[in-house]
Amino acid sequence: MNAVGDISQARPRWLGQSLARVEDRRLVSGHGAYVDDHLPDGCLHLEFARSPYPHGRLGPLDMEEARSADGVVAVFSAADLGDLGQSAVNIVLPGMTVRPLRLLAGEVVEAAGQAVAAVVATSRAAARDAAALVAFEVEPRSVASPRQGKELVAADRELGDVDDAFSRAALIVEATVEHALVAPTALEPRAALADWNDGALTAWLSTQAPYRAREDIARILGLSMSQVRVIAPDVGGAFGGKSSIYPEDLMVAWAARRLARPVKWCATRGEDLIAASHGRGAITEGALALAADGELLGLRARLAFPLGHWMPYSAAIPVRNAGRILPGPYKVGAVEVSLKAFDGNHAGVGIYRGAGRPEAAMLMERLIDEAARRLAVDPVEIRRRNLVGPADFPWPMPAGDALDSGDYPALLERMTRLSDYEALRAECETRRAGGEVVGLGVALYVEPCGQGWESASVSLCRDGTFLVATGASAQGQGRQTAFSQIVADALDIDPAQVDVRHGDTADLPGGIGALASRSTAIGGSAVLRACQGLREQFVEAGGERLNCAAADVAFSSRGLSAAQRGSVTWREFARHVGGDAGDPDEPVLASQVIYHADNEAWSSGCCLAMVVIDRQTGKLDFEKLAWVDDAGIVVNPLLVRGQLVGGMAQGVGEALMERIVYDQDGQLVTGSLMDYAVPRAADVPVVDIDKLETPSPVNALGAKGVGEAGCIGIPAAIANAVGDALAACGAAMPQMPFTSEKLWSALHEAEAHRERSGQK
Numbered sequence: 037m038n039a040v041g042d043i044s045q046a047r048p049r050w051l052g053q054s055l056a057r058v059e060d061r062r063l064v065s066g067h068g069a070y071v072d073d074h075l076p077d078g079c080l081h082l083e084f085a086r087s088p089y090p091h092g093r094l095g096p097l098d099m100e101e102a103r104s105a106d107g108v109v110a111v112f113s114a115a116d117l118g119d120l121g122q123s124a125v126n127i128v129l130p131g132m133t134v135r136p137l138r139l140l141a142g143e144v145v146e147a148a149g150q151a152v153a154a155v156v157a158t159s160r161a162a163a164r165d166a167a168a169l170v171a172f173e174v175e176p177r178s179v180a181s182p183r184q185g186k187e188l189v190a191a192d193r194e195l196g197d198v199d200d201a202f203s204r205a206a207l208i209v210e211a212t213v214e215h216a217l218v219a220p221t222a223l224e225p226r227a228a229l230a231d232w233n234d235g236a237l238t239a240w241l242s243t244q245a246p247y248r249a250r251e252d253i254a255r256i257l258g259l260s261m262s263q264v265r266v267i268a269p270d271v272g273g274a275f276g277g278k279s280s281i282y283p284e285d286l287m288v289a290w291a292a293r294r295l296a297r298p299v300k301w302c303a304t305r306g307e308d309l310i311a312a313s314h315g316r317g318a319i320t321e322g323a324l325a326l327a328a329d330g331e332l333l334g335l336r337a338r339l340a341f342p343l344g345h346w347m348p349y350s351a352a353i354p355v356r357n358a359g360r361i362l363p364g365p366y367k368v369g370a371v372e373v374s375l376k377a378f379d380g381n382h383a384g385v386g387i388y389r390g391a392g393r394p395e396a397a398m399l400m401e402r403l404i405d406e407a408a409r410r411l412a413v414d415p416v417e418i419r420r421r422n423l424v425g426p427a428d429f430p431w432p433m434p435a436g437d438a439l440d441s442g443d444y445p446a447l448l449e450r451m452t453r454l455s456d457y458e459a460l461r462a463e464c465e466t467r468r469a470g471g472e473v474v475g476l477g478v479a480l481y482v483e484p485c486g487q488g489w490e491s492a493s494v495s496l497c498r499d500g501t502f503l504v505a506t507g508a509s510a511q512g513q514g515r516q517t518a519f520s521q522i523v524a525d526a527l528d529i530d531p532a533q534v535d536v537r538h539g540d541t542a543d544l545p546g547g548i549g550a551l552a553s554r555s556t557a558i559g560g561s562a563v564l565r566a567c568q569g570l571r572e573q574f575v576e577a578g579g580e581r582l583n584c585a586a587a588d589v590a591f592s593s594r595g596l597s598a599a600q601r602g603s604v605t606w607r608e609f610a611r612h613v614g615g616d617a618g619d620p621d622e623p624v625l626a627s628q629v630i631y632h633a634d635n636e637a638w639s640s641g642c643c644l645a646m647v648v649i650d651r652q653t654g655k656l657d658f659e660k661l662a663w664v665d666d667a668g669i670v671v672n673p674l675l676v677r678g679q680l681v682g683g684m685a686q687g688v689g690e691a692l693m694e695r696i697v698y699d700q701d702g703q704l705v706t707g708s709l710m711d712y713a714v715p716r717a718a719d720v721p722v723v724d725i726d727k728l729e730t731p732s733p734v735n736a737l738g739a740k741g742v743g744e745a746g747c748i749g750i751p752a753a754i755a756n757a758v759g760d761a762l763a764a765c766g767a768a769m770p771q772m773p774f775t776s777e778k779l780w781s782a783l784h785e786a787e788a789h790r791e792r793s794g795q796k
Contacts, residue, residue: 086150267539278452322335333368343379476646484530496626513679689715
């Protein structure tokens with residue numbers, strides 16, 4: 037049974053402590069090792085010739101000038117690749133049409149930035165110069181913009197009698213939300229290095245999912261799994277954008293095998309913006325039916341997502357997530373959700389921090405706020421009347437999922453106390469009377485936190501250290517710190533005795549990786565189970581008395597009698613095992629598990645934003661940001677806060693500034709950081725954070741996800757605050773991002789309308 041109580045009889049000693057990150061000293065002192073830091077002897081460099089055209093028939097490539105350029109070793113086109121396997125796409129919805137990746141464009145170019153040729157040279161500069169010499173023409177074809185291409189996904193979700201609910205409604209409100217396409221924009225762009233040696237391939241990738249990458253490389257290149265090793269060294273951020281294999285990764289691996297030399301490619305920022313996967317981009321529409329007292333009777337939602345010209349492994353996850361999360365933490369009598377997704381002549385779209393959760397939360401919270409406004413009910417009060425309560429769990433959702441645990445009314449109440457909500461509401465009214473444009477917004481959210489399994493092993497070595505291997509890789513989350521705390525709790529040792537390894541497929545037979553807010557809940561539970569397996573190798577008799585063959589191995593050199601060895605306790609054994617002859621890293625005891633979670637944990641939270649908008653410039657400033665999050669059992673509050681604030685920064689970016697823009701001809705307009713805005717330190721507001729800790733019953737650790745929460749609740753709270761401010765001025769609410777230009781226009785259009793109608 038996966039119960040929280042099986043961690044120990046009492047509250048663990050190390051869980052819940054804000055230990056400093058053990059990873060940081062190495063990273064901040066310049067000792068990190070990223071893909072681009074690796075340069076094997078004889079390493080070649082690969083660069084791509086990319087199409088400036090978004091769609092059309094590709095004519096013959098003229099590669100002779102490139103081949104004869106200084107330093108060039110080889111130039112490849114699609115014709116050189118032969119028969120390859122297909123990349124995997126997760127079929128999470130019935131009837132999906134799959135658009136797998138292509139290493140290089142063949143007969144048809146499908147998006148600007150798609151690679152048409154690969155140039156390999158002795159230096160990066162030589163490869164880049166030669167790539168510019170590849171000549172080709174494209175016969176133009178019509179361009180399908182995001183959400184206007186061929187339908188690849190269509191599904192419906194329904195719970196209850198929606199027609200009856202709407203027929204009984206005293207009020208029906210509607211909302212439409214447009215999410216701009218956004219770029220993950222990790223500090224480290226994508227990178228790949230591969231080496232073919234003795235019939236096996238080793239690939240260093242900047243990836244969230246090394247085991248998945250190994251499977252893709254093996255399948256596509258026709259290799260066995262034993263012939264492929266993938267290493268994810270230090271990874272400088274990912275945010276979902278590095279969860280799947282890319283055409284560039286595979287081209288590097290193919291070239292290394294073909295040339296029997298190490299080959300490396302590192303993306304420029306421009307290449308990532310035009311050719312890496314994007315996120316968001318959905319248009320969501322909803323109608324909410326309510327009784328006169330504000331009871332939520334029915335919800336109809338139509339969700340349309342863009343998928344681009346190829347599909348990463350998790351391309352349909354945002355579509356599925358948004359559909360299964362609605363109606364969020366609320367009791368709604370009947371729900372009908374229609375899901376659609378379309379291809380287009382633009383970059384592939386995949387998971388991005390939140391992956392469908394923000395889309396669902398934003399639509400539901402906008403509808404709730406509109407209903408409160410129309411009913412003249414306080415936004416907090418209408419939420420309070422309709423929340424799922426603690427006694428209602430497990431609570432069924434329309435797609436067949438179930439909310440596992442939480443206390444949503446307590447989240448709302450704690451947030452109102454943390455922010456002093458009533459005083460803020462009164463302040464808004466006072467300041468509006470003085471002519472200020474000020475608004476207050478509240479949003480609740482629920483977050484599914486990954487499903488399935490993860491692997492882990494824990495070994496007690498001869499030098500007294502504990503070696504942990506996990507399938508949950510890391511890109512800055514503090515995984516080594518958190519997992520060392522879990523091990524220290526379970527084995528009654530100091531975290532300093534624990535060495536956590538991740539990101540190398542040679543460490544474990546399989547794994548999933550770091551995505552979907554699953555690593556602590558499922559990966560951490562796997563580590564916990566491995567620790568328990570280690571201790572279960574001891575027979576407990578009148579305490580924790582050691583009675584196994586390991587005692588003979590570990591204490592043979594100490595001259596202990598059999599009786600003395602049999603009386604050694606676990607703590608004594610773990611403390612004094614060092615000093616034996618042999619390799620200090622050799623395991624004395626080892627436990628390896630594949631842990632399957634019973635179900636999916638759902639975290640939750642409540643956010644509040646208070647904003648003021650300058651009438652003269654449209655500039656938005658934050659007056660207040662408050663947030664209460666429930667991530668279940670918290671391993672390390674310091675790490676949790678870091679994840680919350682990091683997610684909040686990206687949530688602020690989506691709400692206020694970030695957007696990928698294509699023109700009508702399919703050309704990327706936001707192709708550099710001069711044009712694509714990301715939050716700077718000064719753009720990220722101060723936030724008051726509190727927590728509620730309701731353990732999840734569906735995993736051994738009792739933990740829930742936290743890494744994506746800031747992208748889910750914060751944008752919805754900001755949108756509601758903007759809507760509240762503009763509604764008080766009679767102004768229509770624009771779509772995100774809420775740039776100063778949009779807000780200024782909304783205010784001045786409302787002012788012009790009042791003047792035309794003779795209002796003051």
